[in-house]
Amino acid sequence: xxxxxxxxxxxxxxxxxxxxxxxxxxxxxxxxxxxxxxxxxxxxxxxxxxxxxxxxxxxxxxxxxxxxxxxxxxxxxxxxxxxxxxxxxxxxxxxxxxxxxxxxxxxxxxxxxxxxxxxxxxxxxxxxxxxxxxxxxxxxxxxxxxxxxxxxxxxxxxxxxxxxxxxxxxxxxxxxxxxxxxxxxxxxxxxxxxxxxxxxxxxxxxxxxxxxxxxxxxxxxxxxxxxxxxxxxxxxxxxxxxxxxxxxxxxxxxxxxxxxxxxxxxxxxxxxxx
Amino acid sequence: xxxxxxxxxxxxxxxxxxxxxxxxxxxxxxxxxxxxxxxxxxxxxxxxxxxxxxxxxxxxxxxxxxxxxxxxxxxxxxxxxxxxxxxxxxxxxxxxxxxxxxxxxxxxxxxxxxxxxxxxxxxxxxxxxxxxxxxxxxxxxxxxxxxxxxxxxxxxxxxxxxxxxxxxxxxxxxxxxxxxxxxxxxxxxxxxxxxxxxxxxxxxxxxxxxxxxxxxxxxxxxxxxxxxxxxxxxxxxxxxxxxxxxxxxxxxxxxxxxxxxxxxxxxxxxxxxxxxxxxxxxxxxxxxxxxxxxxxxxxxxxxxxxxxxxxxxxxxxxxxxxxxxxxxxxxxxxxxxxxxxxxxxxxxxxxxxxxxxxx
Amino acid sequence: xxxxxxxxxxxxxxxxxxxxxxxxxxxxxxxxxxxxxxxxxxxxxxxxxxxxxxxxxxxxxxxxxxxxxxxxxxxxxxxxxxxxxxxxxxxxxxxxxxxxxxxxxxxxxxxxxxxxxxxxxxxxxxxxxxxxxxxxxxxxxxxxxxxxxxxxxxxxxxxxxxxxxxxxxxxxxxxxxxxxxxxxxxxxxxxxxxxxxxxxxxxxxxxxxxxxxxxxxxxxxxxxxxxxxxxxxxxxxxxxxxxxxxxxxxxxxxxxxxxxxxxxxxxxxxxxxxxxxxxxxxxxxxxxxxxxxxxxxxxxxxxxxxxxxxxxxxxxxxxxxxxxxxxxxxxx
Numbered sequence: 005x006x007x008x009x010x011x012x013x014x015x016x017x018x019x020x021x022x023x024x025x026x027x028x029x030x031x032x033x034x035x036x037x038x039x040x041x042x043x044x045x046x047x048x049x050x051x052x053x054x055x056x057x058x059x060x061x062x063x064x065x066x067x068x069x070x071x072x073x074x075x076x077x078x079x080x081x082x083x084x085x086x087x088x089x090x091x092x093x094x095x096x097x098x099x100x101x102x103x104x105x106x107x108x109x110x111x112x113x114x115x116x117x118x119x120x121x122x123x124x125x126x127x128x129x130x131x132x133x134x135x136x137x138x139x140x141x142x143x144x145x146x147x148x149x150x151x152x153x154x155x156x157x158x159x160x161x162x163x164x165x166x167x168x169x170x171x172x173x174x175x176x177x178x179x180x181x182x183x184x185x186x187x188x189x190x191x192x193x194x195x196x197x198x199x200x201x202x203x204x205x206x207x208x209x210x211x212x213x214x215x216x217x218x219x220x221x222x223x224x225x226x227x228x229x230x231x232x233x234x235x236x237x238x239x240x241x242x243x244x245x246x247x248x249x250x251x252x253x254x255x256x257x258x259x260x261x262x263x264x265x266x267x268x269x270x271x272x273x274x275x276x277x278x
Numbered sequence: 279x280x281x282x283x284x285x286x287x288x289x290x291x292x293x294x295x296x297x298x299x300x301x302x303x304x305x306x307x308x309x310x311x312x313x314x315x316x317x318x319x320x321x322x323x324x325x326x327x328x329x330x331x332x333x334x335x336x337x338x339x340x341x342x343x344x345x346x347x348x349x350x351x352x353x354x355x356x357x358x359x360x361x362x363x364x365x366x367x368x369x370x371x372x373x374x375x376x377x378x379x380x381x382x383x384x385x386x387x388x389x390x391x392x393x394x395x396x397x398x399x400x401x402x403x404x405x406x407x408x409x410x411x412x413x414x415x416x417x418x419x420x421x422x423x424x425x426x427x428x429x430x431x432x433x434x435x436x437x438x439x440x441x442x443x444x445x446x447x448x449x450x451x452x453x454x455x456x457x458x459x460x461x462x463x464x465x466x467x468x469x470x471x472x473x474x475x476x477x478x479x480x481x482x483x484x485x486x487x488x489x490x491x492x493x494x495x496x497x498x499x500x501x502x503x504x505x506x507x508x509x510x511x512x513x514x515x516x517x518x519x520x521x522x523x524x525x526x527x528x529x530x531x532x533x534x535x536x537x538x539x540x541x542x543x544x545x546x547x548x549x550x551x552x553x554x555x556x557x558x559x560x561x562x563x564x565x566x567x568x569x570x571x572x573x574x575x576x577x578x579x580x581x582x583x584x585x586x587x588x589x590x591x592x593x594x595x596x597x598x599x600x601x602x603x604x605x606x607x608x609x610x611x612x613x614x615x616x617x618x619x620x621x622x623x624x625x626x627x628x629x630x631x632x633x634x635x636x637x
Numbered sequence: 638x639x640x641x642x643x644x645x646x647x648x649x650x651x652x653x654x655x656x657x658x659x660x661x662x663x664x665x666x667x668x669x670x671x672x673x674x675x676x677x678x679x680x681x682x683x684x685x686x687x688x689x690x691x692x693x694x695x696x697x698x699x700x701x702x703x704x705x706x707x708x709x710x711x712x713x714x715x716x717x718x719x720x721x722x723x724x725x726x727x728x729x730x731x732x733x734x735x736x737x738x739x740x741x742x743x744x745x746x747x748x749x750x751x752x753x754x755x756x757x758x759x760x761x762x763x764x765x766x767x768x769x770x771x772x773x774x775x776x777x778x779x780x781x782x783x784x785x786x787x788x789x790x791x792x793x794x795x796x797x798x799x800x801x802x803x804x805x806x807x808x809x810x811x812x813x814x815x816x817x818x819x820x821x822x823x824x825x826x827x828x829x830x831x832x833x834x835x836x837x838x839x840x841x842x843x844x845x846x847x848x849x850x851x852x853x854x855x856x857x858x859x860x861x862x863x864x865x866x867x868x869x870x871x872x873x874x875x876x877x878x879x880x881x882x883x884x885x886x887x888x889x890x891x892x893x894x895x896x897x898x899x900x901x902x903x904x905x906x907x908x909x910x911x912x913x914x915x916x917x918x919x920x921x922x923x924x925x926x927x928x929x930x931x932x933x934x935x936x937x938x939x940x941x942x943x944x945x946x947x948x949x950x951x952x953x954x955x956x957x958x959x960x961x962x963x964x965x966x967x968x969x
Contacts, residue, residue, distance in 0.1 A: 114655045117945050119909030139860040206801040213803040214926055235806045240815050250804045258799035346869050377875025389866040394888050404874045439964045
């Protein structure tokens with residue numbers, strides 16, 4: 005077992021803190037993120053408002069903390085959805101081959117022929133933008149890359165002796181898939197969860213930036229905060245309104261990528277082609 | 279200094295001289311001493327064969343001469359070519375030394391040609407860079423060179439890619455490439471190991487012929503003593519990073535002293551052997567080169583091994599340039615005979631290897 | 638070779654079919670297209686008006702409201718079932734009629750013609766930035782693998798790959814356009830040089846993270862290639878290190894970069910939606926965002942189609958590029 009290193013634990017620490025803070029945000033002793041005129045408009049960071057205030061005088065620190073909720077919820081849900089649906093389809097396609105494989109392969113190819121963000125705005129623009137819809141949309145984006153990976157590793161394992169042995173012993177398809185393939189395919193994919201989550205968090209941010217993530221004033225998102233503060237005059241006079249969420253988002257994505265990459269190396273899994 | 283020429287050497291001065299060469303690699307498990315104090319001289323127009331099993335340090339020695347080792351290698355000792363310190367030349371980035379003065383041919387022709395470049399380009403490249411030939415001059419010289427090394431239809435071959443040629447042809451291309459700038463020293467690292475057996479002799483004869491015609495010197499690296507016989511002027515046998523026996527070829531084959539040399543020779547088939555003759559493989563494996571004990575490295579596999587072989591590394595005795603060997607109980611001597619009969623009587627050597635009664 | 642091309646073309650057509658059908662179905666089933674074309678007039682009960690049982694509330698006598706509605710229905714085949722409508726739309730597409738934008742009655746083909754060049758310039762510049770940086774960067778990192786420069790650049794590329802491009806865009810805009818005022822903060826089209834200059838920041842925004850990923854791939858592949866015998870052979874031939882790098886090692890090490898080059902175009906197009914927004918570039922990225930929000934489906938579908946064709950064709954070209962990179966592929 006190679007050591008994961010100090011930086012890995014630093015990244016994990018940051019992620020754990022973000023997860024905790026996001027979960028308990030409403031209980032924390034911080035300002036109401038939607039309270040207009042908590043301070044004056046565009047106030048610089050101070051002891052009262054650590055990250056300053058935005059154009060409407062809302063507390064940027066509190067909004068950044070609350071912004072973690074949607075980002076992490078969407079990111080987490082999306083990658084789990086992608087793993088379950090994409091991973092499942094990939095295993096079925098790789099195990100049964102033939103028609104099913106061709107069909108699934110074509111669906112993956114079509115999904116990958118769309119630039120991911122174009123696909124996402126098509127869906128979120130036509131449906132009501134609830135947390136579930138946005139998560140599902142980004143989850144769908146994860147299906148094809150995860151699916152291709154699980155299909156590829158299923159192909160490898162389906163040829164191995166232990167699967168052949170199980171088949172000779174009269175195991176049913178279902179049993180082989182659940183008992184033999186699932187554990188072998190899922191573990192390496194699991195090692196890619198954090199990396200996939202990083203992509204999902206960025207995707208949510210991009211949607212929010214375009215105004216197409218979760219709708220509503222209460223739905224605070226880093227992407228939305230960044231776009232709100234990125235008008236030329238806002239940037240010129242009150243860069244802190246955007247730069248704090250940018251920094252926090254960067255730290256989070258960096259931590260996800262770094263910890264994810266370490267885990268991937270640790271389990272010696274190939275990189276995922278998003 | 280942009281380039282190094284070697285004028286007429288003083289009579290008796292070697293072209294290449296290696297003194298006390300050590301090469302160490304730092305690995306995660308500890309230092310590997312790949313080469314342990316190797317010294318030899320090579321005179322103009324002569325061939326030196328370096329013989330040994332894989333892992334004996336012969337290829338590392340060759341790569342050291344050509345400055346091809348990875349940066350992690352730690353090298354000490356002296357390598358001079360025509361009086362110039364080769365490692366200093368390399369460190370100074372001297373142009374037109376490697377490739378023009380000395381060059382090397384590698385073991386596997388499948389991998390030593392660039393798969394994405396036409397073979398003509400690969401030959402012409404050195405001519406253009408070192409000798410300043412124009413594109414068309416270099417092209418026609420490449421065709422001539424291919425002809426020289428016996429490639430049929432050279433004008434067509436120069437336009438082909440390596441994967442379109444057979445293994446034997448590729449090795450001829452590699453030789454043409456190496457010889458393009460008429461180097462004075464060629465290092466051939468197992469030049470025939472990877473090619474078809476039927477082609478091996480042709481290639482060796484070709485190399486020998488070219489060397490003779492061009493007055494070139496050659497270091498022939500091989501695991502096969504048979505290859506060295508008849509082609510080398512001098513032979514150095516390497517084991518575990520050391521030269522264990524060295525002499526001119528006639529002396530060595532007629533009067534070998536080191537049990538390892540003897541074992542090497544016994545392990546190769548010979549034409550004169552009767553049909554169904556049993557070859558004697560060398561027992562055991564080459565030693566681990568991490569933290570070797572202070573003992574003769576061959577002792578664990580040696581039928582002559584005595585207890586004194588396990589106390590300290592035997593020195594390479596004798597004068598440089600004459601017959602030298604590093605053995606306390608050399609074969610063909612009384613000490614050797616005594617050691618052998620003692621071991622046979624005991625049925626086991628001092629290092630614990632069982633010895634059959636009748637060999 | 639011919640079979641290869643044919644299979645590719647068949648695949649391309651199948652993908653376009655699937656992509657446009659999905660898009661078409663989504664845009665038609667999830668909202669009422671008639672509302673998008675004629676707005677509130679869609680509420681009118683024209684059958685009743687024609688029959689005289691309801692009052693015609695038309696204000697402008699020159700064009701009756703119900704005529705407008707009927708014209709819209711005919712234009713977009715709105716009285717047919719969705720699959721039929723899709724077939725008719727496809728037929729129109731095949732004859733070069735991309736339809737008319739709901740938004741401003743412009744022909745869609747004209748919208749595309751106006752907006753596409755800006756995006757193409759942006760993407761080409763972004764790829765140029767990415768490759769132009771990544772090749773020397775990757776070569777240097779591999780040449781001195783695991784030394785200070787290489788370690789530093791691993792950290793740097795990791796960082797770049799973790800900045801969402803909208804965040805990078807905003808940061809670059811703030812630093813290079815507002816703080817240090819090196820580049821203009823918004824799109825300019827007065828002159829060609831001005832246009833290109835104003836595209837530098839957007840191109841950097843898209844190109845920098847891509848350069849980082851190219852660099853990492855190239856570095857890894859180069860380090861592997863540098864272990865190859867033919868590189869040792871080139872050194873034994875006495876060629877200088879940089880010549881060996883560029884003439885011998887680089888080309889065989891470009892496979893991963895070329896593969897990602899194809900795929901990354903999709904990522905870049907996605908990124909252009911955001912970047913065109915930040916820097917106010919009137920390209921198809923900004924156009925499709927607007928069109929999607931306004932349910933302007935002829936425009937959306939046309940852009941989706943253009944994007945999908947570009948993407949698939951580009952990846953086909955990438956496959957051809959492999960055989961240039963390695964002549965052994967040609968033999969197969």
